[in-house]
Amino acid sequence: MEQFFLETPAEGFIIITAQVRECVRRSRVRQGICQVFVPHTTAGVTINENADPDVVEDMLAALDRMVPELSYKHGEGNSPAHVKSSLVGCSITVPVVDNDLYLGTWQGIYFCEFDGPRRRKVAIQVVGG
Secondary structure, three states, X not given: OEEEEXXXXXXXXXXXXXXXXXXXXXXXXXXXXXXXXXXXXXXXXXXXXXXXXXHHHHHHHHHHHHOOOOOOOOOOOOHHHHHHHHHHOOEEEEEEEOOEEOXXXXXXXXXXXXXXXOEEEEEEEEEEO
């Protein structure tokens, strides 16, 4: 397993495709899978379009609308971040083909910050032959 760290903004999607791709290349796995895991309860990871920055803005706006500020019981005041993290998820799996991520033309891997700024960890596990 490999890991890397990010310094994040208060909220946002950070493209991490290049860092994950480099971990896959270093693994020397020709065919297999790459799992990206975020060990945090107020952050997540997703795959989405990486060409138009408006997609990220739309995703954040949609999540804000789905998870409004309510009178949550959790005392820290970051319950919306916990809910968004659960909706997005904390891991993704991508096929590895010819020692590279098998992503679509417009796909990128994003770290999703919902409760920053923070120093965050991303774990990468590549498995295969």
